[in-house]
Amino acid sequence: MTLTTDDDPNPSPPATGAEALGPLLHDLERAAEAADGEHGADAVERARDSLKATLDALRLTPEEERAMAPQLDRLRELARKLDEATVEIIAFGMVSRGKSSVLNALLGRDLFEVGATHGTTVRRGAQEWVEAEPGGFPDARLILVDTPGIDEVGGEVREAQARDAARRADLILFIVSGDMRRLEVDALAELRRHRKPILVVFNQVDRYPDADRDAILAKLEDERVKGLVRPEDVVLCAARPDPTPVKVRTPDGSTRTEWERPAPLIEPLRARILDVLGREGKALVALNALLAAGDLHAGILEGKVRAREEEADRLVWRYSIAKGAAVALNPVPVADLAGGVAVDVAMILALSRVYGIPLTRPAAVRLVRDMTFALGATGLVHYATRLIGSGVKASLAGATVMSGGLAAPLTALGYGAIGLTQAVAGATASYVIGHAAGTYLRQGGQWGDKGLKTVVQELLAQAKADSIVDRLRDELKSQVKP
Ligand SMILES: Nc1nc2c(ncn2[C@@H]2O[C@H](COP(=O)(O)OP(=O)(O)OP(=O)(O)O)[C@@H](O)[C@H]2O)c(=O)[nH]1
Ligand SMILES: [Mg+2]
Numbered sequence: 001m002t003l004t005t006d007d008d009p010n011p012s013p014p015a016t017g018a019e020a021l022g023p024l025l026h027d028l029e030r031a032a033e034a035a036d037g038e039h040g041a042d043a044v045e046r047a048r049d050s051l052k053a054t055l056d057a058l059r060l061t062p063e064e065e066r067a068m069a070p071q072l073d074r075l076r077e078l079a080r081k082l083d084e085a086t087v088e089i090i091a092f093g094m095v096s097r098g099k100s101s102v103l104n105a106l107l108g109r110d111l112f113e114v115g116a117t118h119g120t121t122v123r124r125g126a127q128e129w130v131e132a133e134p135g136g137f138p139d140a141r142l143i144l145v146d147t148p149g150i151d152e153v154g155g156e157v158r159e160a161q162a163r164d165a166a167r168r169a170d171l172i173l174f175i176v177s178g179d180m181r182r183l184e185v186d187a188l189a190e191l192r193r194h195r196k197p198i199l200v201v202f203n204q205v206d207r208y209p210d211a212d213r214d215a216i217l218a219k220l221e222d223e224r225v226k227g228l229v230r231p232e233d234v235v236l237c238a239a240r241p242d243p244t245p246v247k248v249r250t251p252d253g254s255t256r257t258e259w260e261r262p263a264p265l266i267e268p269l270r271a272r273i274l275d276v277l278g279r280e281g282k283a284l285v286a287l288n289a290l291l292a293a294g295d296l297h298a299g300i301l302e303g304k305v306r307a308r309e310e311e312a313d314r315l316v317w318r319y320s321i322a323k324g325a326a327v328a329l330n331p332v333p334v335a336d337l338a339g340g341v342a343v344d345v346a347m348i349l350a351l352s353r354v355y356g357i358p359l360t361r362p363a364a365v366r367l368v369r370d371m372t373f374a375l376g377a378t379g380l381v382h383y384a385t386r387l388i389g390s391g392v393k394a395s396l397a398g399a400t401v402m403s404g405g406l407a408a409p410l411t412a413l414g415y416g417a418i419g420l421t422q423a424v425a426g427a428t429a430s431y432v433i434g435h436a437a438g439t440y441l442r443q444g445g446q447w448g449d450k451g452l453k454t455v456v457q458e459l460l461a462q463a464k465a466d467s468i469v470d471r472l473r474d475e476l477k478s479q480v481k482p
Helices: 018-036 039-058 064-066 070-083 099-107 156-168 182-193 210-224 265-328 341-354 361-377 379-391 420-442 451-465 468-479
Strands: 086-093 124-130 141-146 171-176 197-201 234-235 244-249 255-260
Touching: 018 210, 018 265, 039 070, 039 265, 064 070, 064 265, 086 099, 086 156, 086 182, 099 141, 099 171, 099 265, 156 182, 171 182, 182 197, 197 210, 197 265, 210 234, 210 361, 255 451, 265 341, 265 420, 265 468, 341 361, 341 420, 361 420, 361 451, 420 451, 420 468, 451 468
Parallel strands: 086 141, 086 171, 171 197, 197 234
Antiparallel strands: 124 141, 244 255
């Protein structure tokens, strides 16, 4: 007897859409190259095409569409963002570093709320930066995004919002106002891991005497952010300098001291942002969209796989119970515990549909036969016989099927009486056969390196270890009543 069914009509691999990831990753690499070179010009275009192809190739069922609506919305949003050439520039950092003030200074208007108390900004806010136009990327729509501080006490949700926004952003302005704290260095390192372009903005420099400022700047450029940002990406700024006393001459000729807020020092930052975007903007936007799309796509595929596995588990369980009940109601010799082959064949055909690998009935019959043989050899029969020998046998004489409790194949099998133990052994056999078939189908219709016998043995051992046998017995007891 053959133990493999690899000679079955060659089943096609499951239509998970996994193949769609190929081109996406390819484009990702090319966009990454473009970000380093001068080929950013058509990177946006390519990213957009790739994203659309990815969306088209997902081929989700309506249930999957519903279950993964948020991820799909994000993917569509990314496509839209590319269409509109939207560039998100986000202010990120600890509370009261001047995140909102920096954005206001860039805008030249106080559109974001500023406050001396920690935690003034409580949610993400966005404003279009209409006046700015990066040279090499004239059709870009620049959006300035404000976020809550990442360290606010009790502000875990806000912190999560800020981090999420940072992961979406195309360019991050990491605002500090002095030597960096541990938390800031860690956050910076995390953002770098997401391959985000970052400018470290040393704000509030008006508060430091020149010597202190230079010392902090040297430290920032050197030890603290070494390897995380280039020295030229650390920019000095005074977005909202403290008011200073100025002498004003009154109409009567005398002088009076008034407090006035000096003009912000923002030009170096503005120039640096536009310079970065002018040179790398398109490639950055393309790369960022593809990175995000890659994550989302992987998540969607995982979701598909998870949903499929859950459906397969439910299906195997249902058929196992049906099989147990079939055995309970039809006296079969102990040696033929897999009697009710019809149930197993129906189960495997149903499973093959779940995994998108069409199996013919003869192929399913052959699979069941081979697995049953391997199962017999692994001692399920002996296991059951031992149970029966030790007097566990519980007669279900005159059993009737509880209405609605069992799957359809059962009703065709008539009523009889036999021990619960045989029923449990039969159900366990189906359970193992079902999960073994799952392994076979998941591998695209192959047993793989382990081979059929090892797969079956391991699953049987696992079923015993997981008290599956007890659970099957409990459910059979409640479903088949004398
Ligand atoms: N001296 C000085 N003060 C500044 C500067 N920028 C901001 N500030 C002050 O710092 C305080 C906090 O500014 P915000 O812009 O609200 O800081 P934030 O980081 O947005 O704060 P949260 O929203 O609470 O996280 C305010 O009192 C600002 O006036 C600056 O360049 N120099
Ligand atoms: Mg703020």
